[in-house]
Amino acid sequence: MRILREWVHRALGTLVPRRRDRDLEEELRLHLELATDDEQRRGHTLEDAVRAARIRAGGVSQAMDVLRDQRGLPSIDALVRDLRFGLRVLTKDRWITLAAVVALAIGIAANNTVFTIVNAILLRDLPFDEPDRIVAIGTRAGNVRTLNAGVSYADFQDWRAASQTFEGLGAMRETTMNVGDERVGPERFVGSYISANAFGLVGQRPMLLDDLLAASDERVGLRVFGTMFAVFAFVALLLATVGLYAVTADAAARRTREIGVRVALGAQAKHIWWLVTRSAAWQLAIGLSIGMVGATGIGQLLRSVLIGTSAMDPVTLFAVAGLLAVVGLSACLLPARRAMRLDPAAVLRYE
């Protein structure tokens, strides 16, 4: 019961300190004064008495540290303090924050886009014998990139009759459909209705219905395109990584002095780690979200140009985001670790 009451007080104390720092300090100062008086009464000179009292009673700032912890909930108190401080630094260095966020956003968007393309074109071929001989044709309405307008069956027949370049033309319509039989309940799939000759065109046999097979030309150098993209992707990832590291590491190095001050004032290593990690995590979170939204947008665009690439390739998206998050965090923590190991006196002179 009593313990519960203590924690209720401490929880409240975290939100609204019942006793202000000044109030606590006054109490401690009186303690020191009275201790000094006592030492003087024992025959010390004033100077010696002050020293003896300090040794006997301990320092005010150390006692204040423990008192502040006792006043509130320790972790929340530290969290609020660090969060407030982190936000202040974040707004103070808003250009660095902006640069880090933009670097992250571009890094993710570019990488995700490029890797999606690489994945679709280079790594994961269309599952056909000669995928580079397959193209999609269609119509579009208005100023859009998608083949969105559809083709009438009459047009399809005309195209087929007039075509001289293609080996053959098959019709297809992507849709969602419910598939099921007596044993399995209906399940929803994304599938295509295709014309009877389509299987023959791509050199595949349907698993059922052999008699569907009927029969039917062009080339595009997609492979050259693919290799180019792969090189591009690698360079983009490298640039984004190096850029991100440089920006974040510079921002963290600027805090060397601040870390030195905190270490000199007796901050624990744990607190410093949290402080640095937290402000880095904020920047990373903002940058990563913007980047992911951007990547999704570009992905949508890509999807309209290249069939078979999904707008959100989650594996690629999260792999790239994860890599950049690790790079970003280590870029903050390495300079912080260096700063913590330095002699506080040297750090304080660091500019």
Next chain:
Amino acid sequence: MEKWYSIGMPNREQAKADVLQGTLDLMVLQTLETLGALHGYAIAARLEQVSGGALQLNMGTLYPALMRLEQRGLVRGNWGTTDSNRKARFYTLTTAGRRQLAKERHAWDRMAAIMRTLLRGEA
């Protein structure tokens, strides 16, 4: 070859503080019961005097303990003035504090009796 082992100071201090915490609370409550309203320094001075100088409480131990007792509703602190006309925070026992003291004193007596018997091997 000689080998040196060291125990991390924080752990050692933590253990010491843990042992002390329960007894310190009891000592503070008892002092306030015996002498009435006292400020922090007077409590420390009294404990030092009673222990013949063996018990020197530094501020980082005493004041958090007082704050803890206050948060638990066992003592109450109010600003007042000392004999030498200085502003000080005086602590008094609450009713709950008196009850808690009686309970803990009893528990302590029992424990001490058990330990005495056990350590002297009288049983």
